Amino acid sequence: MMKRTTALLVAAAMTTASLTGCGGNAGNGGDESTNPEVKSSGGSSSDEMVFAWWGNQTRNERTQQVIDLYMEENPGVSIDGQPSQFADYWNKLATAAAGNALPDVIQMDYKYLDQYVENGLLLDLTPYVDNGILDVSDCNQDVIDSGKVDGQFYAVCIGISSPALVYSKTVAEQAGVEIKNNMNIEEFLDTCRKIYETTGYKTNIAYTDNEPFMEYLLRAKDVTLFEDGKMGGEAADYVEYFELYETGLKEEWLIDPAVFVERTKTTELNPLVYGTSPENMSWCTFHLTNQYSVLVGSAAEGNELGMLTWPSDNVKKSNYLKPSQFLAVSKDAKNPEEAVKFVNWFNNSVECNNILLAERGIPVSKSVSEAVSEKLPEPDQEAIAFVNEIVSPNSSKVNPPADAGASGVIDLLNQLEEQVCYGQITAQEAGTRLFEEGNQMMAK
Amino acid sequence: MSARRANPHFRAELKKEGKKMNQIRRFANQKHTAGYVFTLPFIIGFFMFMVVPMGMSLYYSFCDYDILSPPVFSGLDNFRHMLTDDTFFQTLKVTFFFAFVSVPLKLLFALLVALLLLKNTRLSGFYRAAYYLPSIIGGSVAVSVLWKRMFSSDGVINSLLQMVGINCTVSWLGNTETAIWVLILLVVWQFGSSMLIFLSALKQVPASLYEAAKVDGAGPIYRFFKITLPLLTPTIFFNLVMQMISGFLAFTQCYIITEGRPLNSTLLYTVYMYQQSFEFYNTGYGAALAWVMLAIIGLITLVLFATKKFWVYEGGF
Structure with missing residues (x-):
């Protein structure tokens, strides 16, 4: 009898233990926002904020340092930094949104901004600008406006970048081709041909990073890729992009798409900087300026890199300054004012940006950008000069953020591009299918 | 205290309570009770992490649901x-x-x-x-x-x-x-x-x-x-x-x-x-x-x- 009672007690203890274990997790889940009592006893102290971002090793380390600095300067505030990889980040964020458990401070991408605002997941920051907690007076108004949706201010841009065709100066010199900014498509194709003939190096046209370049080409024709819940222009407009691949495939200077199946998609394994022979390397890559220093860092010795504008038949119309990243405050934030204060500090503090070192793009605040730029390593300074001197005077306003449904279309674009590269369909078919099926997806 | 004990009313209550305690004791000493209590962590976990999510997933399968906005029933x-x-x-x-x-x-x-x-x-x-x-x-x-x-x-x-x-x-x-x-x-x-x-x-x-x-x-x-x-x-x-x-x-x-x-x-x-x-x-x-x-x-x-x-x-x- 005694034994049985003991067993029972043990079991009861185990049950409680395991359930409190679960309870900690469940506290972050569904009921939190509807039940204020649960909220305050959610395991962590009420001042604890969560800041989530996507990034790479360098960014994660620097951001954590910045968080530590902020907590030191503001005793009583505690911030939990949660980094992820880009693709996983959005899966995680969407799931958190479904459970009403969004992080307080969210790193936002331009492409996703509309979706999150439409579903009422972000806090309107306009009142905080009005009462002075959030100071954006030192920033370019156009850039600040890119964080607005329907006239309300939801996200603070924390870095500017622009498209950049990063290329190997070494290979170009070997081939003896003249490389210049603002190439048109024909000049670009000629360069690809000549480099392949003389050096054997192949070309990677934005494979798997295709949507920005497609958008870039369409902009030259005054067509907006994603526009009011549909795809802009007509089917014929979309063929040009695929034709580049078709041409490259026929003339053999296009890099074998198999290369991309074999490699994990990281900057360090980009065919521009990684490969065993010219056969599986590319002389250029379609990137953004803020990735330039990582590429330079990954390039083998003796492979000198440079930056050019992406080719287009009308670079002025095509090119743009991209607000590369934003900070937003979620509507679930427990203490919105504290969260906004942190965002403000992130944006305006020289001390903070001296640690971040423009890794997310050029700081938006002018005084911060000036103070930081001297401290940057050379590739980053080069990138800043490129954005300010080459792109800025010869560009147009960035496209509005994409609607929901765009991610399905981008997947379709990936598939069609792959089929063109494997010789399954023609560029004509690919362009038509992208436009028609894409529009069906958007209409849903 | 003693005054309360003397109260016949209170006595009856005490008796009742004693009966209750006995019932609990008897329940606790039954053969299968310990088994149930031991499996309780699993059973609760199974319901929370299997049955409930499965039910939700079944419901979502009949919905137009994009995670971000609430699900809308859309039949088949x-x-x-x-x-x-x-x-x-x-x-x-x-x-x-x-x-x-x-x-x-x-x-x-x-x-x-x-x-x-x-x-x-x-x-x-x-x-x-x-x-x-x-x-x-x-x-x-x-x-x-x-x-x-x-x-x-x-x-x-x-x-x-x-x-x-x-x-x-x-x-x-x-x-x-x-x-x-x-x-x-x-x-x-x-x-x-x-x-x-x-x-x-x-x-x-x-x-x-x-x-x-x-x-x-x-x-x-x-x-x-x-x-x-x-x-x-x-x-x-x-x-x-x-x-x-x-x-x-x-x-x-x-x-x-x-x-x-x-x-x-x-x-x-x-x-x-x-x-x-x-x-x-x-x-x-x-x-x-x-x-x-x-x-x-x-x-x-x-x-x-x-x-x-x-x-x-x-x-x-």
Whole structure:
């Protein structure tokens, strides 16, 4: 009898233990926002904020340092930094949104901004600008406006970048081709041909990073890729992009798409900087300026890199300054004012940006950008000069953020591009299918 | 206190309470109570993390749901959409091929290795552990990444082939014909757990049967097909059912190594389900796909059980 009672007690203890274990997790889940009592006893102290971002090793380390600095300067505030990889980040964020458990401070991408605002997941920051907690007076108004949706201010841009065709100066010199900014498509194709003939190096046209370049080409024709819940222009407009691949495939200077199946998609394994022979390397890559220093860092010795504008038949119309990243405050934030204060500090503090070192793009605040730029390593300074001197005077306003449904279309674009590269369909078919099926997806 | 005790009313109450305590004690001392309490953590966990999510997923499968905005009931739309979704049929094709090729191969390997390891030598314990190892680590991300490197065109496999004089520069992963085989090979390599089950079954075959057969002049091959194999059929059946189910649910290998490329030739069903749910934000459709998969696996298991009476020996030794 005694034994049985003991067993029972043990079991009861185990049950409680395991359930409190679960309870900690469940506290972050569904009921939190509807039940204020649960909220305050959610395991962590009420001042604890969560800041989530996507990034790479360098960014994660620097951001954590910045968080530590902020907590030191503001005793009583505690911030939990949660980094992820880009693709996983959005899966995680969407799931958190479904459970009403969004992080307080969210790193936002331009492409996703509309979706999150439409579903009422972000806090309107306009009142905080009005009462002075959030100071954006030192920033370019156009850039600040890119964080607005329907006239309300939801996200603070924390870095500017622009498209950049990063290329190997070494290979170009070997081939003896003249490389210049603002190439048109024909000049670009000629360069690809000549480099392949003389050096054997192949070309990677934005494979798997295709949507920005497609958008870039369409902009030259005054067509907006994603526009009011549909795809802009007509089917014929979309063929040009695929034709580049078709041409490259026929003339053999296009890099074998198999290369991309074999490699994990990281900057360090980009065919521009990684490969065993010219056969599986590319002389250029379609990137953004803020990735330039990582590429330079990954390039083998003796492979000198440079930056050019992406080719287009009308670079002025095509090119743009991209607000590369934003900070937003979620509507679930427990203490919105504290969260906004942190965002403000992130944006305006020289001390903070001296640690971040423009890794997310050029700081938006002018005084911060000036103070930081001297401290940057050379590739980053080069990138800043490129954005300010080459792109800025010869560009147009960035496209509005994409609607929901765009991610399905981008997947379709990936598939069609792959089929063109494997010789399954023609560029004509690919362009038509992208436009028609894409529009069906958007209409849903 | 004593005044209250003197109160007959209070006494009655006390008695009642005492009765209650007795009831509780009796309940606690019943044989099955401790059992229930011990299983309570599992039961509660099972409801919270299995039954409730399954119910939600069933509901979502009838909804237009994009995770970000609340689900809207849409009836059978998701299921109807499947009929016009080419990728859905493509993934079914790939998954069936994958499961029906990898599972028999895996069982064959497991059986062969189990037969080899049956002999008791000094190192057999070590070999058993060594061959079981892939089953533990094989499903991990690290091994998938390694596998991807091994089969790239400048990877170990091609280098080894070149060493033995075959000038091979095939891109195993970049080719629609070969990519799926890389995944199949990885799964077949994880034959350890089936192997252990075979091993223990093999040991249970009574030696007297073999001795009798030997006396009657049966050779080793004849003995294997007439004694070992028939007596193993229940184990084969068990392994087949279990591996078939896990074959249809394979995810990591495809997700890490190929992501379905090239040309969706390696896109497994579960990965497509994941993409729809969390990458394209068609979570309702993803949930519907999950329930169709459940039906398919259920059906296949049912068919396997129906064939049982034709080939599984269930008599004694």
